Structure formats: C-alpha cells, structure tokens
Amino acid sequence: MAFPISPGGRFHTPEFIVREKDGVFVAIDRERANWICLNRSGMQIVQALPGKTVEEAASECAAAGVLSSEEPEKHLRKFAADLARKEFLSTMPITGELVARAEILKPEKLHEVWIVTNFECNMACRHCYTYERVAEDRRRVGKDALLAMMDECRRLGAEVFYLTGGEPLLREDLLDLIEGATHRSRAILFTNGTLVTPEWAEHLSRYRERLVVQVSLEGPDEESNSILRGTGSFARAMEGIRTLLRAGLRVGVSTTPTPRTASRVPELTRLLAGTSEGKHGVDYHHIIYVVHAGNAREGDTARLATTDLIDVVTSCKEAIRQAKQEGVKTRLKITNDKIFEAIASNGPRKDMCGAGYTILGINADGMLHPCATTMHDTSFNLGTLLDDQGNYVPGEIGRLWRESAAVQRIRSFTVLPREGGKVTDLRFFHGGGCWYHMQDQQGDIRAEHPFYAAYETLTEKAILHVATKDIPEGDRTKGAPLPKIYSSMARTRISCAGVRKTGDTSRQGIDNGYCICFA
Numbered sequence: 001m002a003f004p005i006s007p008g009g010r011f012h013t014p015e016f017i018v019r020e021k022d023g024v025f026v027a028i029d030r031e032r033a034n035w036i037c038l039n040r041s042g043m044q045i046v047q048a049l050p051g052k053t054v055e056e057a058a059s060e061c062a063a064a065g066v067l068s069s070e071e072p073e074k075h076l077r078k079f080a081a082d083l084a085r086k087e088f089l090s091t092m093p094i095t096g097e098l099v100a101r102a103e104i105l106k107p108e109k110l111h112e113v114w115i116v117t118n119f120e121c122n123m124a125c126r127h128c129y130t131y132e133r134v135a136e137d138r139r140r141v142g143k144d145a146l147l148a149m150m151d152e153c154r155r156l157g158a159e160v161f162y163l164t165g166g167e168p169l170l171r172e173d174l175l176d177l178i179e180g181a182t183h184r185s186r187a188i189l190f191t192n193g194t195l196v197t198p199e200w201a202e203h204l205s206r207y208r209e210r211l212v213v214q215v216s217l218e219g220p221d222e223e224s225n226s227i228l229r230g231t232g233s234f235a236r237a238m239e240g241i242r243t244l245l246r247a248g249l250r251v252g253v254s255t256t257p258t259p260r261t262a263s264r265v266p267e268l269t270r271l272l273a274g275t276s277e278g279k280h281g282v283d284y285h286h287i288i289y290v291v292h293a294g295n296a297r298e299g300d301t302a303r304l305a306t307t308d309l310i311d312v313v314t315s316c317k318e319a320i321r322q323a324k325q326e327g328v329k330t331r332l333k334i335t336n337d338k339i340f341e342a343i344a345s346n347g348p349r350k351d352m353c354g355a356g357y358t359i360l361g362i363n364a365d366g367m368l369h370p371c372a373t374t375m376h377d378t379s380f381n382l383g384t385l386l387d388d389q390g391n392y393v394p395g396e397i398g399r400l401w402r403e404s405a406a407v408q409r410i411r412s413f414t415v416l417p418r419e420g421g422k423v424t425d426l427r428f429f430h431g432g433g434c435w436y437h438m439q440d441q442q443g444d445i446r447a448e449h450p451f452y453a454a455y456e457t458l459t460e461k462a463i464l465h466v467a468t469k470d471i472p473e474g475d476r477t478k479g480a481p482l483p484k485i486y487s488s489m490a491r492t493r494i495s496c497a498g499v500r501k502t503g504d505t506s507r508q509g510i511d512n513g514y515c516i517c518f519a
Contacts, residue, residue, distance in 0.1 A: 001087070001491070002085040003087050003088075003089060003090035003092070004084070004090055004091060005080060005089070005091050006091045008053060009092075010052060010053055010091060011050055011052055011053075011054075011057065011080070011089055011090070012050060012091065012093050012094050013046060013049060013083075013088060013094070014029040014034070014094050015029065015030075015031065016028055016029045016088075018043065019460070021468050022468060022471070023040070023478045024037055024040075024468055024471060025039070025040065025042075026463065026464060026467045026468070027043065027046060027088065028426075028463065029088070030423050030424070030426060030427075030428065030429075031349075031423045031428065032087065032096075032347070032348070033348060033349035033350065033426075033428040033489070034086075034488075034491075035467060035488065036088050036485060036487075036488045036489070037467035037468060037485070037486040037487045037488065038483065038486065039477050039483065039486070041066055041067065041479075041480060041484070042079070042485060044061070044064075045057070045066060045076070045079065045483050046089075049080075054073060054080060055073060057076060058075075059072070066481065067481060067482070068481045075483070079483045079485075082485055083485075086485065086488045086489075087491070088488075096509075098416055098417070098420075098423075100351065100412075100414040101352065101414055101510055101512065102408075102411045102412045102414065104510055105351075105357060105411070105511070105512065107356070107357055107401055107402050108157075109358065110153055110156040110157040110358060110359075110360060110401070111158065111160070111358040112158065112159065112160045112162065112358065112359050113158045113162070113359075113360050113362060114161075114162045114164060114359070114360070114362070114372040115146065115149075115161055115162065115177075115361070115362045116130075116165060116363045116364040117146075117163055117165055117166065117168045117171050117174065118140040118364050119133045119137040119138065119140070119165065119166045119364050120134070120166050120167065120170045121134045121165060121166045121167040122167055122170065122195060123167070123192055123194070123229060123230060125216075125228050126227070126228045126229075127218075127256050127258055127290055129290070129376050130166075130376040133166075133375075133376055134166055137365065139364055139366075140171065140364045141366050141385075142390050143173045143176055144392075145391055145392040146177055146180070146392075147177070147180040150180050150181055150183075150185075151180075152392075152395070152397050153360070154184060155398075156397070156401070158185060160185060160186045160188065161181040161185060161186070162187075162188050162190065163177060163181060163187060163188070163189045164190040165190065165364075166364070167192055168189060168190065169195040169196070169200065175203055175204075178204070178207055179207065182207045182211055186210045186211070187207070187210060187211050188211075188212045188213075188214055189204070189211060189213045190214050190216070191215055191216070191240070192215070192216050192233070192237060193216065193217070193236065193237035193238075193244075194236040194240060196215075196239075196240030196241075196243050196244060197243070198243055198246075198247075200243075201243045201244050201247035201249065202247055204244070204249055205249055208247075208249050208250065211249065211250070212249075212252055213252070215240060215241050215251065215254070216229070216237070216253070216254050216256075217234070217237050217238075217254075217255060217268060218258075218268075219255075219261055219264045219267070220270070221234060221264075222234040222235065224261055224264040224268075227258075227261055228256075228261060241275065241282065242275070242277055245275075245276065245277035245278075245280040245281070246277040246280070249280075250283050251280075251283060252282065252283050252284040252286060252335070253272055253282055253285050253286070254285075254286045254287075255268060255286070255287055256287075256288045256289075256290045257287060257308070257309065258290060259304055259308070262304060262308045262311070265287070265312050265315075265316060266312070266316050266318070267319070269315075269319040269320060269332070269334070270319040270322070272285055273320055273323040273330040273332045274323065274328050274330070276330075281330055281331060281332065282330075282332055283333070284334070285316060285332060285334055285335070286334075286335040286336065287309075287312055287336050289434075289451055290304065291373055306450075306453045306454045309451055309454045310457050310458060313336050313337065313454075313458060314458075317334045317337050320332055320333075320334065336458075339514055340458050340459060340462035341466055342514065343429055343430050343431075343459055343462060343513070343514060344429065344462035344463040344465070344466045344467075344489075346489070346490045346491075347489050347490065347491045347492070347509065348491060348509035348510055348511055349429075349510055350429065350430065350431030350432075350510075350511055350513035351415055351431060351432070351511075351512065351513070352415060352435045353371070353431060353432075353433070353434065353435065353512060353515050354512040354515065355370040355371035355373075355374075355410060355436075356370040356371070356382075356407040356411050357411065357512050359372075360382075361374065362385065362397075363375055363381075366384055366385050366390070367381040367382070367383070367384055368384075368385055368396075368400050368401075368404075370382060370407055372515070373436045380406065380410070381406065382400045382401075382404045382406045383400040383404050384396075385400075409441070410435065412441045413438055413441045413442075414441065414442055415427045415428070415431065415432035415445050416442070418442060418444070425446070426460060427445070427446075429463070430455045430513060430514075432449070432455075432513065433449055433452060433455050434449065434515075437449045437450060468486070471486050471487075491509075
C-alpha cells in the first residue's frame, strides 16, 4: 500500500540504515521489514528529503549536483511518487504501533503438516533429538486413522505433508501413506537412505510427480559421516541416493552440522553437486539446525558456534559455484540460501514462525503438535487425536488447531521488543527463527536463541544479494545525476519455504515467518 503524498506537503521518511554494495545503496527500514535499492543520486536525495517540500528539495539537490539541473522538480516528483509506492516516503508522519502477532493473526489456513509415521529406527544417531522415543517407543498411528487425518488437513488447506520418523521405511504400509499424502497434495519423505532398495525405489517412483525423498548425510566420506551416524552408513546412504535417482525420483539431502562435522559439510555439498544418474541429480542440500535434546545433549553435539553455522551455509553455496566453474552440470541448491532469499524478498514484517498457525505435526503416539521441532517433547502436546480404539476422532485436528489452550500459548510467543523498545536489528525480516528456544513468550529472543546472530548475518547477506543481483556489471546509472530505484522489497505474504504467495491483507502489516530450522 503506497504512502500518501500531497503536492505541497513536507516529506517524511522512515528510519533506515544504509548498506553499500558494488557502488549501489540499500536503505533498510528495520521496523517495517522493508528495503529499497538506489543509485548514489537516489540515496543522497532520500537522505535530503525529510522536512522539505518538493520545490525546496529539488532546488537544493540541483544546486548540489545530486539532481540534474534540467527540470529537477519534474524528476523529483516522479521519484517521490515511486518512493511513496515503495513505502519509503510520505507527506504524513510515518507512525504505527507495533503489535504482537497474537493480537492480529488467526489460524486461517494450514500449509504444511509433519507426520511421524513411526518411532522405530535401524540407527541410533548421536545427534538425534527424538532418540528417547526411537529407543523406547513402538507406538504408531494406524493407516486408516492417518489417512483420515490427512484428508482433514487438506480440507484445512494443507499443501504438503512431511513423512518422517524414526525411519519410515520400516513401516510396511508406507506406500499406502505416501499415496494418501500425494493425493491432491505433495509429500516429502525423510529417510536415512540405508534401507533403500531398487524395489523400494521402483514403488516410490509411481509418485515422483508429487514426492521428494530427503536423505540424511553428515559428511562427504565414511569417516566424517560415521561420527554421527555409525560405521557403514555412508556407503549405504550414498547407494540409496543413487538408487532413487536411477528410478527418476527427486532427491534432496539434509545435514545437521555439529562442532566435529561442520568443517566437512561444504565438501559434502561438492560431492552432491557431482552426483547424478543419467539426467537426474540431487535437487538440494538442506542444513538443519540441531535441537539440544535427546542424543544431541551427549557430548555437546548441539553446541555449534554461530560463526560456524554462518560459514557452513555460505561455504556450501560457494562449493556449488566452484563446481559449476569446474564444468559440473548441476541444479543443486542450498535450500537455506533460498529460504533467506524469501525472507529478504517478501514482506510484511514477520513475528516468529508458522507453528500452530500454518504448521502442525502429528506424532506416532496420536498426539497433535505445533511443529516438527516439538515432536520429541510431550510438554508441547496440543491434544490427542485418537479414541480408545485407535481411530481418528473426526474434526479433532481442526478443533485443537483453533481452540486448544496449548496452541494459544504458542501463538503468544513474539519477537516484539518489550515495553515499546526500539527495533535495532532485522528481527521483523527473519521473524526470530524458532520460538522453541525461548523460555519466556515475551522474552528477549536475541539472548535466548543460540543461532539468532546467525539469522541476522544471513538475512543481511540475503537482502544485499537480492537487492543487487539483477544490476548489470558496469551499469552507468550508478553515478548518474538522476535518481534510480533498482529493486525493492515485495509487500506480499509467503508461506513457509516460499511455496504459496498471497497479498498482505493485514492492516498492521504482519505475518508469520518461516521454519528456518527444518523446512
């Protein structure tokens, strides 16, 4: 929505910080999660506008050589109108009360649902945050009940189901569940890859148009992978990946960097970039941020430094670039990079993630959860979905999603600064990451979240990349005495991982953010 401009009014701009990259300038409005990319003249004019009328600003800028002396007022009026459309200029004071999301947002439409198909697993990974359930719990929801749950989730808007475990391939009726998950929706199957056989791959290939298989790997060789996943797991998982590719399936790989394995992860990216079978290569490499729970508590597996996490994501992206320079033909993407680009590209401001709003989880014990991060933690149960005979209670997912006290508590988590505090970081771009790490719903997430500083750095890198990526090298307008807007933040809403885009319908300009940890 454009800011108002009156012909004789005096200009106001939001508070912003400025970052320069390759001779252009990005003004970032942290309070409204907005930015605009300008040439030097445009930046100087924006900084000169506050408090002036268009006539005063045009005269001053022309005299300083910032604006062409030929029809400066005409050029400035056009530029001012463009800035107003980008929500960076107004002749009315730019104010607005910051409100926590729970006062505005309601559960309107589901987007994704995580389903723990079973707790059993053929491995005992050292960083598994659900290890206690994997080791001791053999409960699983029956096939018919799960299919009924999926149908209801679709009616509530769900577009994608994540089938995880444990190890889903240990479930004998998994193909029936995949068929149900891919009926008018999409599915991502999580597996450690060691149980994939040509027969499994052939069966899965029937759903290839709507199914992605995501295999877990922690390093580029047996030595690095076995630190977390055990001896012999690397070779079997790599063969599983190749078997899936030979069957024409879309394959992704996820990795959870730890202090002992982080330095080797970019080498794994390089290996994946060169892994293909015929025309089929690995689609993406996703970096998962480990939760300090379960087996991950042993040996401080989860205590990865912020700088190491930043290095992993940026180095993995660089590994793909280098592979392409070496002539490797690959479509491999670092999904974290794409998520941060979505964060940097699309407003309005974001407050926490979509857990309990657009995201839900169904556990193997029949409990409803707000998201994937909480599946191991019974304190975040939203309620049971089964009757005494193990059948699904129709309508229970929708009822608990909208009404349960537990989910309403989760929605009360916010990144809003306490007591009207000033926004001095990029929290409304990235949404604060994962609320699970917060002890206090209105606490200081900067202090409580172990990877908050990484989100800040990666978000700023993404903003500068998105803002400048389409500017031709040697563009002559960079130093021209006429203002130019190269790019700006899109004022749209995007569901987690950037799948669904809609208009921003909230008057206060607020939305849920993205599942940075798992999506």
